[in-house]
Amino acid sequence: MxxxxxxxxxxxxxxxxxxxxxxxxxxxxxxxxxxxxxxxxxxxxxxxxxxxxxxxxxxxxxxxxxxxxxxxxxxxxxxxxxxxxxxxxxxxxxxxxxxxxxxxxxxxxxxxxxxxxxxDDLLGLMSPAEFAACESDGTVLARAPEIIAANAYxxxxxxxxxxxxxxxxxxxxxxxxxxxxxxxxxxxxxxxxxxxxxxxxxxxxxxxxxxxxxxxxxxxxxxxxxxxxxxxxxxxxxxxxxxxxxxxxxxxxxxxxxxxxxxxxxxxxxxxxxxxxxxxxxxxxxxxxxxxxxxxxxxxxxxxxxxxxxxPTLKATICVDGGHLAEAEISYAGPNAGARAKLAIETVQRRMRRYHPALAIRVDLIGAVSVFGDSAGSGVTGIAWDKLPTDLRIRFAAESDDRAAAECLLDEVEALYCAGPAGGGGVRRRLTPRLRSASCLVARDRVTPSVSFLEGMG
Amino acid sequence: MELISTPLHALAHARSGDKGNRLNIALVCRHPALFPVLAAELTADVVAEIFRARAPSRVVRYELPRLSAFNFVLDDVLDGGVNASLGLDGHGKTLSFLLLAASVPVPKAVLDAIAGESPAASPISTRHPQNPGGPR
Known part of the structure; x- marks a missing residue:
């Protein structure tokens, strides 16, 4: 034993x-x-x-x-x-x-x-409407046309x-x-x-x-x-x-x-x-x-x-398309860095309002206010620009189903190299496809686990 | 009773976890004698105030006296969670230290009693020159 x-x-x-x-x-x-x-x-x-x-x-x-x-x-x-x-x-x-x-x-x-x-794979076993009907804690699925993955635990x-x-x-x-x-x-x-x-x-x-x-x-x-x-x-x-x-x-x-x-x-x-x-x-x-x-x-x-x-039920995670996440960063350092960073932020915000007024843009000031900022990223609005460290990195982020809109933000940040305030450097830009996830509670009789062995090994 | 405002970082340690748009923070007292103090001071309402900028829709505190620990569950503070947030830390991994940056009043007698124990067992680190100052 x-x-x-x-x-x-x-x-x-x-x-x-x-x-x-x-x-x-x-x-x-x-x-x-x-x-x-x-x-x-x-x-x-x-x-x-x-x-x-x-x-x-x-x-x-x-x-x-x-x-x-x-x-x-x-x-x-x-x-x-x-x-x-x-x-x-x-x-x-x-x-x-x-x-x-x-x-x-x-x-x-x-x-x-x-x-x-x-x-565990429930894709094709349940319809999108069935998943939407058993979604817990949210309404992601009601708005999503296509399910990419659906797996029960x-x-x-x-x-x-x-x-x-x-x-x-x-x-x-x-x-x-x-x-x-x-x-x-x-x-x-x-x-x-x-x-x-x-x-x-x-x-x-x-x-x-x-x-x-x-x-x-x-x-x-x-x-x-x-x-x-x-x-x-x-x-x-x-x-x-x-x-x-x-x-x-x-x-x-x-x-x-x-x-x-x-x-x-x-x-x-x-x-x-x-x-x-x-x-x-x-x-x-x-x-x-x-x-x-x-x-x-x-x-x-x-x-x-x-x-x-x-x-009585099993949890399942459902993933749907989540558009594109655009992230771009640029640094300002030395004398008056705070004021130059502020001007860079305002410049990008004005231009984005002109070309993609509906796109919400989050701005972080890495080292000053980023991960502890509020959910909407408006932490930089109340900042004391003249009391900041003098080695600053701005991060812009936006998300959109419209890839062109997301890329526009990246282009605008990159354009700060030549057309922005003095001494802006170190631009990094990234566009990432996103997946949004939802949780469903699925009836146990919809899930049939199986065990098999690779051929010739059973 | 003399009270001393003390950073939580000197009283407890903490770990963040996420599920979707919900954050949990396990807060573990460094000494069992601190559990009743924090149970009285660090209510769900107080924690909700510490996280006010993130506008939690609900904060629940669970008590685990056998572990000298609390579990705080904060709803809707992760900007949609790791798959939806525009922020750098969609998991909220860093947020345990937002909680630990806050200060609570602690009876001096409790701090003295704990400090009087053998240095190896002392829960209060002497290496807290200053608290950078939390939201409270």
Whole structure:
């Protein structure tokens, strides 16, 4: 009977460090028993971008960082019998699995069993009107003619099934992030699907691991206040989970970062709204009785997760076209920089009002008022121009379905080089296609998760 | 009772998270003795005032006494969220420090009691030469 399961996390988002898996695998390799490595790589818009990729080329649609993140880890994980679960399949888990099979073969493991979890993709299964009817918290879909991506958050069930059928690697698209951890725990311990407290404990372990180093000293350091050693080589987390659902969060020996009450507490509440009701596809997690205890260096024990029966619906994220985001910047420095920056802003604003009067333009003054400014970006209107630092960078931003209007702003900022105030330099301009997202609550009978193995591997 | 206006940065640490146009900030007391003080001073209304420039449509405070922490949930403060905002920080990642820049009155006796504990355990850093000054 399994008494303890070890799960490590190698990535908390698609842009995460690619050398984080090595030390986690090395640490897991020193133990017997079930061991797993998870990769969480699927932010909301990552999946929609992958869907656009897949439409352009049916052999693509995985997370673009798949090779960078997974390939270096494949051989070592296989050698030590560490099984891998990742949502890097994005819009095309089958294509991702085929690529992984090729890399595994090159690493000397041609017979790894690679499972594909599908069924999250609802595009074509529900009409735009049906999505609009179940949109929660907004009315984005009522105004959008075309849906680019629609994916339900699957639970831990198909992951546990894939592992029970012998998968060495489980490739998913959209699943609830903590299900990447709950799946292997259910597979290993055989927890019942109505054992709410244990399911909740597994979700809590997953919640703490799913952002990678955010529980081991990442997104935490505040020099002189909250110091973190070895920021340049932070160790990624490992959970040692007991059959009763209690677990210890730790990290590989010899790595940087830290695990203490503070890092764990901050991450417990990360992206949580009501701590008594964190909704997931498999269970509602109640954090209000959670206790944490430092039980050793870089070891924190977490107990007390409570669970309530699963919600009646599944959450789905729907992405629609969001027009174009135009961003351009220019710098002014030295004597009278504030006055010259102010004149540059007024010049661009006057010209844009002349040519695109309907376009709303946000202006930030980086270093003076930008990220703390108000939502509309009117922070610069009340500024004391004569009391500013003398090394200023202006940022203009606008969004439009009309590409020409968005580009006009970029042209106007660039034109400041010659036609603007004295000494303007360092123009950077960027036009980015945007995706707008909405949340829907979908009836469970509209979603049919499936598990399959690459051909010839079942 | 003598009260000392103290920056939250010296009393607590914080982390921002986002979901759409909703921001949550976990605020964790550096010492359990500060939990009742902040529970009394840092109400949802006070936090709404700190974020007034962003016009939150609703602020809810959840209390987690076992963790000496609060979770503040602020609706409609992210200019539509990361996929819609024109701002640089559509996630609101930086906004935990907008909260920490605010000051609250703390009884001197509480600060003295905490400072009297062993230096290693002291939650109050001595490296706060000055508070840059928050919205309050």
């Amino acid at each position: 399994v008494t303890q399961v070890r799960i490590g996390a190698a990535a908390g988002f698609a842009g995460d460090r690619s050398d984080s898996a090595g030390p986690v695998i090395e640490a897991l390799a020193q133990h017997d028993g079930p061991r797993f490595l998870i990769f969480e790589t699927l932010a909301e818009r990552t999946l929609a971008l992958a869907q656009i990729d897949r439409i352009a080329n049916p052999a693509r649609g995985e997370v673009p960082a798949l090779e960078r993140l997974l390939r270096p880890a494949l051989g070592d994980a296989a050698r030590h019998g560490i099984r891998i679960i990742g949502n890097f399949g994005a819009a095309n888990p089958r294509a991702a699995a085929a690529k992984i099979r090729g890399w595994a073969a090159e690493a000397g493991y041609p017979r790894l069993k690679i499972a594909v979890v599908e069924g 699957l639970g831990a069930g198909p992951i546990a099934e894939a592992l029970s059928r012998g998968a060495d690697i489980v490739v998913t698209g959209r699943v609830a992030d903590p299900a990447l951890v709950l799946g292997p725990l259910i597979h290993s311990f055989g927890w019942a699907w109505d054992d709410w407290d244990r399911l909740a404990a597994g979700i809590l372990a997953g919640h703490l691991l799913e952002c990678g180093s955010q529980v081991t000293g990442g997104y935490f350091a505040d020099p002189g206040v909250k110091d973190v050693p070895g920021m340049d080589r932070i160790g990624y987390p490992i959970a040692e989970v007991e059959a009763d659902g209690s677990f210890v969060v730790t990290k590989p020996d010899g790595t940087g970062g830290l695990v203490d009450r503070r890092t764990v507490t901050e991450q417990i509440l990360y992206e949580i709204h009501d701590p008594a009701a964190y909704l997931t596809p498999d269970v509602v997690l109640d954090l209000t009785e959670v206790e944490i205890e430092q039980v050793g260096p870089d070891r924190v024990r977490v107990t007390g997760a409570r669970g309530h029966p699963l919600p």
